[in-house]
Each structure stands twice: as C-alpha cells, then as structure tokens.
Amino acid sequence: MDQPGTESGARTESTVAQVGEFEVIARATAGRVQPASTIVGPGDDAAVVAASDGRIAASTDMLVHGRHFRLDWSSPVQIGRKAIAQNGADIAAMGAQCSGFLVSLGCPADTPVSVTDGLNEGMWLEAVAAGAAVVGGDVVQSPELVISVTALGDLQGRAPVLRSGARVGDLIAYAGRLGWSAAGLAVLLADRDRSGHDEVLDAHRVPVPPYRAGIDAAEAGATSLTDVSDGLLSDLGHIADASDVGMIIDPELLDVPTELRSAATAMGVDPLDWILTGGEDHALVGTFEELGSVPRGWTVIGRVASGSGEQAGRVTVVGRDRPGRSGWTSFDSE
Template identity: 60%
Template sequence: MRPEPPRDAETVAGLGEFGLIRRVTEGRAQPPPTLLGPGDDAAVVAAADGRVVASTDVLVEGVHFRLDWSNPEQVGRKAVAVNLADIVAMGAVPTGVLVGLACPGDTRVELADGLFAGMWQEAANAGIGVVGGDMVTSETLVISVTALGDLEGRAPVTRSGARPGDVLAYAGRLGWAAAGLAVLGRGFRSPVAVVGAQRVPEPPYAAGPQAARAGATAMLDVSDGLLADLGHMAAASEVAINVRTEGFEVHQRLLDVASALGADPLHWMLTGGEDHALVAAFPTPGQVPDDWHPIGWVGKGSGVTVDGRPYEGPTNGWEHWR
C-alpha cells in the first residue's frame, strides 16, 4: 500500500536514531505542564493533582491506517487524537504524550517528518506537547502513543458509574468516520468532510472535563461504535441503557452521502466507530452541559436497546483477533 521510496531518498537509516529524534523535536515549544521535555532519560510532566491518568494505543500500518488513504500528517494527528480521547473520557485534562515509532530503515525521512508534524499539531490542539518517546527499527510501520492527563482534584469518571434514572448524552460527531470509510471503500475521495473524518478524528477535548464538572456519573469515548461502547458501560454499571433515535441530529452531509451510497445514516451513527465522540450519563437533564445532545436514559436491567427494542443490525464493533 505504501509507495516504494526513490533510491536517492533520504531515509531514517541514513539519519540514525538520534539524528531523527533531533530532527522531529528541535525548535518545538513545550506548554507549561511539561517541566522537562525530550532529550533526557525520561520526561517530567506536572501532576498537580497527585494522580496521573494514562492511556496507550498502538496503530499499525494496514490495520489502523493506510498511507494510500491518508497522508503522514493525518496519520500522526489520528495517533495522538485517539489517545487523548481516552484521557478526556475520564474527565481529565491532557498534560502530554509520549510517542514510540517503529519503522523500516528505508522509511523516507519526509514520511517521519509528516507523522511528527501531525502529532505536534494535534498535541497543540489539546494544549500539550510531545514530551518524549522512543524509536526502533521494524519491518512494519507502528506508532505507539501514551497520553497523560490531570484530574484537577476530581474523581475519575469511569464507565461503571451510570445509575437508573440517569440521562444519556453525547458530544462530538457520530457516524462521520463510518461514512468516510464507506466512501473510501468505494474508491472515492470525496466529499472531503466525511473522508476527512475517517482520516483524522476530532474528539471534543473540552467536553470531557466539562462533563466531569457537571456531575457526569459515567463516560467513555466512542471508538468501536456507539451501541457497542454503550454495551461496555451497561455491563460495567450493571444497568440497562435505551437510546432514543429522535435525539440524534443527522447532519445533511451524512444524509447526502447515505443517499448516494444507498446506506442508512442512522446505522452509521449507531454502529460506526473512530469518531471518538464522548457519551456520558448525567443524574438530571439540567446537568447536561451545552453542546451535549441527550439521546436516551439509563434504567434497571441489562443490555442496550434502541427505541425500546433490540437493534436489528450488527452492533459488535471492532475487536482485534476476532
């Protein structure tokens, strides 16, 4: 899937490990949470709360991204975004990311430049920096990102705290990445908006801490599909969750793409992953913050229903090795 580099292209092997590290870190400014950035044996990141929220994701070429569908900068942004979504889903504020890169020696330096440019850009979008990491040789291009966060004195918002009577709401986009995947799978590269959603998710970083401050009882990010991820919340909280489709705001662009492909946009919103929207439970409707969309309720029992009935389409979401 990746084009072969020209024979005279500058490669990471030519630069060497430390040369590449210098290339992708020099001249980069660090925000206040970074007390000591790249260049030493380890980074030092402020943890005023006394606790550190941490999450790691690994992205493998051909499994999580394709360089014939996305450019290196987009892949770099996605690698950071999917990790930061997990941090804010706990109600924490991001404080830094560590990056591990494994790649073949003949990888073009410009590809690495693009990856790290995207990582720095997405980190900056969340008000943080790339504070350190590692680089190794590998037969496959692999990106590992560890994200760190600060709870600011609050309790973490887990997926196990939902209670009967809670209101369910989401923030961010649902169904856009699934629509983009459907478009790319047909061999098209437009509409740009939905294709871009598949290439680079846009998690609502501010919405996670906002929900925590508002009293959210449970929260998670939608990585594998709304219904599949709500199944995790229902099981962890030992409750039943009912999603009401009348609460969804279906964007006209999704309607247009679905019409062109003969698809159901609501199915994308219910089962499509990789948008990394946030979904949370709140004790009362009055506690649902602005920019969050109420879409259901939590009750006694188990499992997830849609408009009071089991969903007829597939809802299992993505699971490795299955």
C-alpha cells in the same frame, strides 16, 4: 497499498537508515515549545510532567500500517494527528486534561524521512490542540510502520469519571461527532468517485475529539463517561456492563447531518447505521443525573434503564431491531 519507502518518487529521498535514529528524534523535537506542565521534556532519560493533585490519568494505544491507517489514504501529518487524537480522547473520557504524550515509532529502514517528519508534525499539531505536547518517545526499526502512543492526563482535583457510575434513570448524552469516520471509511472502500464527500473523508483521516467536553462533563457531575472508539452501541455497552444497567437509545434524538445523508445516499446505506455502530470518531458519551446537569454542547439521546436479569448490559434502540452491540473489534476477521 504502498509501504513506506516503496513509492517510485521516494527512492531519492533520505531514509531513516541514512540519517539515523537520533537525527529522526532531533528533527521531531527541534523548535518545539513545551507547555508549563512539562518540567523535563525530550532529551533526558525520562520526561517529568506536573500533576497538580498527585494523580495521573494514563492510557496507551497502538496503530499498525495496513490495519489502522494507510499511507495511500492519509498523509503522514493526518496519521500523526489521528494517533494523538485517539489517545487524547481516552484522557478526556476520564474527565482529565491532557498533559503529555509519549510516542514510540517503529518503521522499516527505508522509510523516507519525509514520512517521519510528517508524522511528527501531525502529532505535535494534535498534542497542542489537546492542550499538551509530545514529551518523549523512541524510534526503532521494524518490518511495518507502527505508532504507539501513551497519553498522560491531569485530573486537576476532580474525581475520575468511570464507566461504572451510571444509575437507573440517568440521561444518556454525547458530545462530538458520530458516524462521520465510518462514512469516510465507506467512501474510501467503495470503488467509485469520492468527490463531494471531503468532509467525511477528512473525519476518517483526522478525528476531532471534543477534549474540553470531557472536563465539562466531569465538572457537571457526569456519573459515567467513555469515548466512542468502537461504535456508539458497543461503547455504551461497556458502560452498561460496568454499571450493571441497561441503556435505551431514542434514534429520533440522533442528529443526521447533511454530509452523512449525502454519503449514505451514494453508498446505498442507512446513515443511522454509521451513527450507531461506526467507530473512530472519538466523540464522548456518558450519563447525567438530570437535564440540568447536561453541559452545553452535549446532546441527550436516551436514558439508563434497569439492568436486572437479561437486561444487564443491554443496549436497546427504540423501534429498531439491532443484532447485538455491533462495532469495531481488534481481532475480527479481515
């Protein structure tokens, strides 16, 4: 795969070494408009972001070139959007409103400025989509292209929705898309024609977290909540472990869109496997006391069961023999 600055056409471009750290930062911030929640934005020693009730939800994540993204698969703008989206989804999963993002970028000295410009453009586009902005960050030289994002969120007077609140009898529901990113990755990895699969390819390159759905869930009294970053079964397992309960999923309640069916037919796989175990869609999944408390836009897919004995932390899919809570792990073999 291509490294930043190694493309034959990129050698005539200005690089970050030539323009310098502060010019890269200046290009990232020039003309950007901060929301009212930003009291002090980029340009000082630290940002100051308003928190209406004195509490801040905070999350951080890191992306490494070749492990979490590839420049021969995705444009810098798409990668920038993905970096913000996966962090913003964590804030939404607490029932909070995104209020700011701090971005640190490490890159080789010969990285074209067009790459960093694209990354910054994508980050700003997604930050605005999440209702926030990039409020600060840093740029350093590193052997690989690395992006680290810290997301900040405002709970707006609501209690945070934790993984540990699910209770026996609660309904399990999700908002957003499931399996699309995994389908796109499968198409990218396959040595075959990718035409006709643009929707799933785009979903892998740029996830679409349902930011507002997290706030809706909190306002509706969701008992637990998380984002689907590692896979539906894996992330529901985190709720089951934290709440000391079991989970029962009815696959008949899971929607399998035409786009997934088409890609699955081409790849020769069951699309439900992508929906159950595929990560990086950054949908939200949580639990609710009753059907009347499930917000519009959420889909019920199961129920919380007793977690006594061997059932504690267990996620069961009705009618299917699943080999454990399979999904993404950061240190699996490559």
